[in-house]
């Protein structure tokens with residue numbers, strides 16, 4: 001009993017000395033960056049290395065992340081990990097970033113667009129995001145792969161990339177605090193998560209058209225919203241979605257659905273859809289990455 005008392009008081013003393021330190025925990029920000037929602041982007045000409053404007057839009061994509069970092073820094077954030085999360089995952093111009101920023105690039109990776117996140121972060125931001133494949137209005141609206149999937153559902157609900165990624169962030173106890181993109185992408189996130197800060201850098205007209213602002217204006221808006229989000233970082237709560245999760249992937253073709261269902265644990269729901277269940281969103285993420293990236297002729 002006496003011994004136990006000593007342990008308890010030692011723990012208490014420990015807690016009292018650690019508490020002020022914990023309150024000063026550095027504000028670490030995780031930034032996941034896609035490209036379809038970058039200011040000015042409307043077609044594949046800006047989105048892939050074969051497009052005539054791609055080189056220019058890598059600059060704008062990089063500048064928007066730098067704007068988010070600058071804004072977050074003004075509000076007290078000190079550490080940043082940036083996940084390049086579009087196409088070949090090697091779009092960001094890494095020499096433009098200040099020392100100390102870590103950039104996640106290349107693929108495959110188990111946490112997809114959220115690789116690099118863990119429980120030490122105070123906030124997550126989505127820059128250059130687009131709306132879900134089920135959204136009929138958004139510029140370049142798709143989920144994971146526009147060429148591959150007509151729908152991606154989690155527990156029966158059609159998912160956007162932002163919804164999946166907010167769930168991954170929630171797994172680590174990290175709240176999403178800010179999103180940039182067209183009004184559809186921002187609207188989807190705010191509908192799901194409440195009053196996260198939203199930088200609307202374009203108004204969608206159709207899948208391949210939008211009313212856009214100048215790059216400088218997009219960057220200024222993102223900087224202001226990132227700053228506002230970190231100023232009130234304590235207002236945000238992580239998503240609390242917990243497993244088990246039931247993932248349904250609806251392919252645009254028959255054959256991938258047929259072959260995926262050869263694997264034990266993967267169920268064919270209908271001609272184009274397979275179902276996979278897992279306890280953790282991390283396993284769901286790994287499954288999606290496998291489903292989108294595996295090829296028998298992968299090398300090395």
Ligand SMILES: [Zn+2]
Nearest residue numbers: 034130144161
């Ligand atoms: Zn995307």
